[in-house]
Amino acid sequence: MDQPRALAALSALANATRLELVRMLVATGPAGLAASDIAARLVLSPSRLSFHLAALEQAGLVTSRRASRNIFYAADTRGLGGVIGYLLEDCCAGHPEVCACCAPTARVTPAREP
Amino acid sequence: MDQPRALAALSALANATRLELVRMLVATGPAGLAASDIAARLVLSPSRLSFHLAALEQAGLVTSRRASRNIFYAADTRGLGGVIGYLLEDCCAGHPEVCACCAPTARVTPAREP
DNA sequence: TCAACTCTTCAAGAAGGATTGAAATATTTC
């Protein structure tokens, strides 16, 4: 996770609709949800939902797959873990007490992608 | 950490200048840096630096204290830990593998403020 | 193939954030 990607992910998360989308998809798990189900739950117009899902997918935070008529969206655990790792990497650099609240025994330098 | 605060923190972090500011201040530690030193290091105009530091302080990510003529800024470890905890809370809800990359042995539900 | 369903794309307008330079405020030193 480099700075441009972290910035893209943070920008995508810095929106109430998309933050709710990510939370819903993470809670749902790898199976994901059909766009129509998401639209019904969050009361979003199709175009608005598509716009925000595309932003999240572009940022590497969700993945999509078509199944028949429906397109299912799921949280991208690699992207989510990456941006969290980038934040923890910054936070813990020389000052592990910063992130002690949420990761008391985490290693200081998080894993990087290959 | 509630949703509006997390959103404010993520919005503040979703900017290249502010992300660099936070990284610099976290690496510097509790002593912080004078605004003039930060401006010199990142080559920022005084008004631009002040604008971004105010945004970070408003979002609860940095703190400031005056010392003589200088105003020193330091990373707010509570705010940083809070937003990371909010992200991990969402990420780990029922799916601890999501944040395993950065906090392999962290507890699933992070601490909340009193 | 036609019709229904599902989702995306497009264009236009509205709203919020970033940068710049000048002016104002606060603090210390002479």
Place this chain on the structure above:
DNA sequence: GAAATATTTCAATCCTTCTTGAAGAGTTGA
């Protein structure tokens, strides 16, 4: 008190993002 230093505030401009509604494209079943 006056000058110098350090930082903030303000207004104007530009740029990006968000929302909305209509139109387009892919998929399935009759």
